[in-house]
Amino acid sequence: MIEFKNVTKTYGPTTVLDDLSFSIESGEFAVLIGPSGCGKTTTLRTINRLSQPTSGTVFIDGEDVMASNAVELRRKIGYVIQQIGLFPNMTVAQNIGVVPALLKYPKEEIDQIVRDLLALVEMPYEENSHKYPSELSGGQQQRIGVLRALAASPPIVLMDEPFGALDPVTRDGLQKEIKKIQKKLKKTIVFVTHDMDEAIRLADQIYFMDHGKIIQQGSPEEILHKPANDVVKSFMGKRVNGASTTPLLAEELMKSRVWTVDKHIQTLRSIRQMEKREVNSLIVVDDDESFLGTVSIEAIKERGKAGMEIASLVDSNALTVNRKDNGREALDKLLASEFNYVVVLNDDHSVAGLITRTSTAKAMGEALWGEM
C-alpha cells in the first residue's frame, strides 16, 4: 500500500502539493489525472523520491520512503516515462536488463528475464533483443520501456503519461496490454495521464487532482456518475451523464416530430394515414390542438363505421407526461406499461413529442457520447 500523509511540496511561493493525504491499495491500478500543473506528476515522483516533499510523509507498506536509501528504493519500483526513455546506446536486451544488471543478477538470469518479458508483449526475442531503440517503432519502444520497468519484478510500477506521444491506434493496443499485464502480474500501478478516456479505461481508482489537492477519488463509474465539481465535470466532457447533476427531463428523451390528427377526421382516412406511416395508432388532438387521446387501428376496426369521425373512438388512457417531468419517471412508465410510447405534453396540453424506446436510446447515446 502506498500512503500519502499530509504531503506538501512548495517551490518558492508556489504550492505544488497541498497537504495531500490518500492511499493506494496494493494491486490497484491507480490513475492520477487532472489539468496540467495540478501536481499529478510531482505526486508520482514523490513515491520514488525523484521529488522530495517539503513536509509530510509517504509510506510504502508502512515504511517511510525518506528513511530508505533512494537508489535502492528506486530499484524496487518500476518507472516508465513518456517517449524517449530508452537508452539509445543500449540494445533492447540491455535496456530491459538495466535494473537486474544494477542489482547484479547473473547474466543467464537477466537473459531469461528478457526472453520472458519480450514474450509477454509478443515481440520475438531473436528478432528484437539485439536491435537498438532507434530501430523500433514508437509503440515498440514504449513496450520495451514498460518491460524495462517490470524487469526486476517490482511490486509497484510508476508510469508518467507513458502513452501520451503515441498515435491513437498504438495507444489503444498498449492500454489493453498494460491492463492485461497488470492483472496477470498483480502489480500496483500508479499511472499519470491527462486523458480521461485513458483513465476510465484503465483505472480501478481515479484520483482527480487540481491545485495540488485530490478533489475526487473513486471508481471510474463513481466519477462519471457524480463529478465532484465543475473542473472534474468539464474534464469528463460529454461523458458525464447530465442526469446526475440536473435530472434528465422528459423532453430530453422525446422525439419532437410527431404526427397528430384532428378529432374530426373520419375513420377510413385515419386508417389510410396509419398505413402510410406504418403505425397502428394515431395521436388525436382537439380543435385547440390540446391532446385528446389516441385511436388505435383495432378500435376503428371493432367499433368504427365508414364516414364516422374518430372523436368517439379516442382512448384517453394513453400515458402522458409534462415535458418538464423527470425523464426517468417517464421511462419507468413506458417500460412498465404495454404501450409503445408516452405522450409528452406542453403546459397548454398540446402535444410536444413522444417518448419511445428508440428516442430514449438515442437520447442516452447523446448524453454519453455527444451528438449522434
Next chain:
Amino acid sequence: MATIMKHGPELLISLGQHITLTLAAVGMGIIIAVPLAILLTRHKKLAPVVLALASTIQTIPGLVMLGLALVISGVGVKPALFVLTIYSILPVLQNTYTGINEVLPAYKDAAKGLGMTKSQVLMKVELPLALPAMASGVRISAVYIVSWATLAGMVGAGGLGDWIWTGLSTYNTTYILFGAVPSALLAVLLSTGFGALESALTPRGMRRTS
C-alpha cells in the same frame, strides 16, 4: 631526392618526436579536460567562468606561452609539452561539457528513476551519449596540436619544427619543406584517423542510418 635519402633517418626521428609530442600533449589534455568538464557539469555556476578562462588562454599566442615556459622550466621537451598540453585542453573541455549537457533530460531522468547512482548515470548514460562529441573535441585538439608542435622546435624539443626553424634561419627552402610537408600531411592524417575513431565510438543505435 638525394637530400631526402641523405636526411631520411633524421627526418624519421623528427617525425617520431613530433607524433609522440602531439599524442602526449593531447593525452594529457584529455586527462585534465574530461574530469574537469564532468566537474563543471556538476557545478554549473562555475562552468562559464572556467570556460571563459580556458578560451582566454587559448588566445594567447603560442610563442608567448613558449617563451614564458622557457623562462620557467628551461630548454627541452618539458616546456613544449607543458604549453601544448594547455592548448589541447580547451577543445576537449568544451566538447565534453556540452556533450554531457546535451544528453536529453529524459535519459537522465529514466536512469535516475530506475535506480542508478550518480556515478552510474555518468558512466552508463551520460558519458556514452557524450562520447561522439568528446571524440570530435579530441580530433580538433589533435589537429591543432600537430601544427602548434612545430613551435616546439624553437625550445629544443625536437620534432618537425626543427627543420622549419633551421630552414628559416639558413634560408634553406628544402629544410622548410622537410618540416612543413610532413606536418601538414600529419594533420590531415590525424584528422581522418580521429574522424574514423569518432564514428566508431558513436554507439550503433545513435548512428544516422544512411
